[in-house]
Amino acid sequence: MNVILNGDHRELPDQATLQWLIEDLGLAGKRLAIEVNEEIVPRSQYGDYRLKDGDRVEVVHAIGGG
């Protein structure tokens, strides 16, 4: 399936969970937040949350700002 991850197309295995995705990205355990189709997904749900074809996923973190 294909999702849009931080604005770019990305091919993922069918049934991939958010937990699978962040492990695949090397981001497991990092302080981040995830939104799918403009809805927050709480960290506690990453393991159960299965992505669907066409989902728009945003992975964000804190950076310097004023």
Added chain:
Amino acid sequence: MTDQSQIPLPEDKPLEFAGRVYQSRLLVGTGKYRDMTETGDAIKASGAEIVTVAVRRTNLGQNPDEPNLLDVVSPKDYTILPNTAGCFTAKDAVRTCKLARELLDGHNLVKLEVLGEEKTLYPNMTETLVAAEQLISDGFQVMVYCSDDPLLAKRLEEMGCIAIMPLGAPIGSGLGIQNRYNIRLIVENANVPVLVDAGVGTASDATIAMELGCDGVLMNTAIASARDPVRMARAMKLAIESGREAYLSGRMAKKAYASASSPIDGTFF
């Protein structure tokens, strides 16, 4: 002429946000530093207890071991104040705040800023009002960046914003406080903390804000873009403390002519 001794001195109320009292009245941003080390050193030198951060897409596929801002500026040591910088609509600002709350484990203190246009980064107040209302009803504690309009400032307070943060001058301009009269009016009318947010260029600007009776000042570029940011951070700490002390002291009245400091009596010439 008003007899100044009849005017009560300002009350030295502690600075409090969301039930927590802060000793430092300087709030600092974390943008524009050369690297994480300089960020950490400058913030430490500033004595700030509240620091702002931005929320942005994680760089994917790049070095995942690069230092994370929240490792240098840890939520254990500082109150993290996520901002909505870069948002030009209420919708984007609300989304950003929700992501920030998730990022910070439910911490719901945010700095709302909705910008109007690129050139001045002046706040879009109609969108700011819409966003503030949604955020407050969703349980956020909103510190709001706003124009220096006294009526809008009061409106934001009445809506439930916990701090009113008018700009002194455009973000990153370093022009200093351009409308002292309006800042003063906002301070006089407010029952929540008022902080000048944006426009400070050097220490005297921060002191002026505090002498006007502001409860604090939020700045980023004035420190980060100084040639020696760590030293400027220290200067700002002192400037804020000086301005606060001067405000609480009740300054002398201005006079048109001289008034000798040394007595005339007892002169021998």
